[in-house]
Amino acid sequence: MTAISPRIESLKRAGYRLTQARLTVLQVLEEERGHITSADVLAKVEGINPAVGRASVFRALELFTQLGIIRPTYISSSVTPTYVLMQGGHHHHVICTECKRFFEFDNCGLEALTANLQATLGVQIKGHLLEFYGVCAECCVGVEERQT
Amino acid sequence: MTAISPRIESLKRAGYRLTQARLTVLQVLEEERGHITSADVLAKVEGINPAVGRASVFRALELFTQLGIIRPTYISSSVTPTYVLMQGGHHHHVICTECKRFFEFDNCGLEALTANLQATLGVQIKGHLLEFYGVCAECCVGVEERQT
């Protein structure tokens, strides 16, 4: 079903082996297409391929992060990250700090800034994560009621 | 020396008590003015006021995150967050995924997008975190040499 992932290409190109462990973790991340905690990755990998060990899952998450394939973000807890696939090298969302609900959006208009930073700092930019936080419509109502 | 923090005002306004634990954690965060891990916060709080317990430090970090005073971010490990003060409600940096060095910058030009999102989603936006990642100038050299 799934087309051969461009991420498998990234792995190969960077000289890493396409092992069962890495491919299974990648599959889980791609099927999720959203934010997922390490605990959930662990559980789903276990379900798909019980032969894969915990340690390899963490090693894969670390590697994918380094390669810019995923990015850890903090949504539900200020302590436990959730990982998100960096589709096309970027990701954007708005988080409600009250209920932890989040909303994703696409256009960020950061192309000019990206080019500018590359030129100024000499950094080869691979992607970005843009996160807005605040209080969502429903929670705003809650806050107002509490103040009344 | 330090002027009375506007963050102390936020705490008060939100109805939270100004306790030793919270004020000490806030002091550490303000003195740092950068990225700091929970372990470092713990150590510095211990140095300033040994009477403050570990648990209260974590509780304060969680609370400050909820209030938008700080924000957890990923820098050095895909697992441990570092907390950063959201000065004026926003923060921006570029991280090198190779050496973990990071560069902060100020102007992001996100005012229009912020207004747009508030209108579209009905969210009361308090701030944002913008993170670029890639390979810094020095690490780019390293990569080239490896490929030669």
Add this chain to the structure above:
DNA sequence: ATTTATGCAAAACTTTTGCATGGGA
């Protein structure tokens, strides 16, 4: 006076490591 928040210390998790072995290239 009232609570809210705390400190303590143990419990509960999560993540990392070291090393012999298996599986990709």
Add this chain to the structure above:
DNA sequence: TCCCATGCAAAAGTTTTGCATAAAT
């Protein structure tokens, strides 16, 4: 064949909890 990456299981950390008590308002 070669050696990178793995699985295992124990160790090392980190965070959370439950509860009696202290300290803000």
